[in-house]
Amino acid sequence: MKITLTxxxxxxxxxxxxxxxxxxxxxxxxxxxxxxxxxxPQIVPFGNFSMHPxxxxxxxxxxxxxxxxxxxxxxxxxxxxxxxxNFIRMNKTAERMCMPKLDINLVMAALIELIKIDADWIPSExxxxxxxxxxxxxxxxxxxxxxxxxxxxxxxxxxxASYYANGLQPTxxxxxxxxxxxxxxxxxxxxCMGNYAASLLAANIANERGYDQVLWLxxxxxxxxxxxxxxxxxxxxxxxxxxxQLVGSILPGITRASAIDVLKAEGISVExxxxxxxxxxxxxxxGTLKVAFGTGTAAVISPVxxxxxxxxxxxxxxNQMGTLTTRLYExxxxxQNRTIADPFGWVTIVK
Ligand SMILES: *Cc1c(COP(=O)(O)O)cnc(C)c1O
Numbered sequence: 386m387k388i389t390l391t392x393x394x395x396x397x398x399x400x401x402x403x404x405x406x407x408x409x410x411x412x413x414x415x416x417x418x419x420x421x422x423x424x425x426p427q428i429v430p431f432g433n434f435s436m437h438p439x440x441x442x443x444x445x446x447x448x449x450x451x452x453x454x455x456x457x458x459x460x461x462x463x464x465x466x467x468x469x470x471n472f473i474r475m476n477k478t479a480e481r482m483c484m485p486k487l488d489i490n491l492v493m494a495a496l497i498e499l500i501k502i503d504a505d506w507i508p509s510e511x512x513x514x515x516x517x518x519x520x521x522x523x524x525x526x527x528x529x530x531x532x533x534x535x536x537x538x539x540x541x542x543x544x545x546a547s548y549y550a551n552g553l554q555p556t557x558x559x560x561x562x563x564x565x566x567x568x569x570x571x572x573x574x575x576x577c578m579g580n581y582a583a584s585l586l587a588a589n590i591a592n593e594r595g596y597d598q599v600l601w602l603x604x605x606x607x608x609x610x611x612x613x614x615x616x617x618x619x620x621x622x623x624x625x626x627x628x629x630q631l632v633g634s635i636l637p638g639i640t641r642a643s644a645i646d647v648l649k650a651e652g653i654s655v656e657x658x659x660x661x662x663x664x665x666x667x668x669x670x671x672g673t674l675k676v677a678f679g680t681g682t683a684a685v686i687s688p689v690x691x692x693x694x695x696x697x698x699x700x701x702x703x704n705q706m707g708t709l710t711t712r713l714y715e716x717x718x719x720x721q722n723r724t725i726a727d728p729f730g731w732v733t734i735v736k
Contacts, residue, residue: 453468464735522536559596617636619680688702
């Protein structure tokens with residue numbers, strides 16, 4: 386691997402001004418694909434790309450990404466959470482989008498090297514972390530719809546604040562019954578760029594109505610709950626924990642899988658099955674809808690306090706963070722920060 390260190394180190398943002406995805410470290414990883422093979426990865430000073438205006442990704446959206454985090458422990462050690470699972474998922478997404486697969490061991494080693502070089506950018510205040518964005522884009526300079534022959538893979542790093550600047554605040558989500566995110570057979574289970582562009586209009590409408598995010602339904606019947614668009618969704622109805630099963634249109638979240646494993650280890654089984662809006666509404670009316678929360682790398686566990694349905698709100702747990710949600714948040718973030726033991730083998734020590 387070729388490493389070129391910057392001569393112009395940037396000032397680091399103050400911990401209370403981090404925000405999310407606004408600041409980037411001094412270096413990035415890049416690796417080009419041409420002539421049917423990945424070329425040597427390089428660590429270079431963080432900087433702009435120069436692109437031909439006909440670059441394929443700019444027109445036809447053949448681009449994919451991942452999101453994961455590195456954490457600085459109290460002892461100054463640095464660790465990654467389930468990073469290999471992100472690259473396994475990226476390879477699945479690549480397959481769906483006719484893009485080349487990564488050598489997972491190679492990109493893991495390259496990522497670890499990059500993080501070591503920029504380790505002093507990782508904030509250590511409670512809840513903060515280093516957000517990692519691996520990305521792959523089609524780079525053929527050509528107008529025409531076909532898979533590109535050349536690609537650029539890159540990883541950029543962004544120090545981020547706790548998702549919850551003011552403590553864990555329940556979010557309000559709106560059930561969307563007109564627009565759809567993904568259909569079975571489409572790209573819903575792939576982390577590809579176009580999915581997010583397609584979700585913006587519904588998100589804007591939800592925001593205008595006072596909701597934070599959209600709760601998507603299945604595209605065929607608009608009857609079954611799928612996910613929140615950057616988070617998977619869980620409900621507790623009676624004494625059962627339920628999450629929509631991965632039917633092909635839902636992104637297989639790593640935090641989702643982690644939450645299921647943590648609950649299982651506590652002796653709580655999670656039902657992965659279809660759950661309809663009708664079932665949710667009936668449970669609400671019967672008083673058995675106890676808890677709702679989302680899972681995703683950015684927020685980890687996000688309590689849901691209100692679910693908008695046909696102009697009315699299903700208020701969950703008095704719009705408060707419940708005990709199960711709190712416990713899950715503390716357990717998963719504890720494993721990530723290495724303040725509690727990791728019985729699952731999820732953590733990779735970087736240094
Ligand atoms: C990334 C993502 C998630 C969450 O996945 P994690 O691996 O838990 O971060 C959920 N839904 C969508 C659509 C996503 O893009």
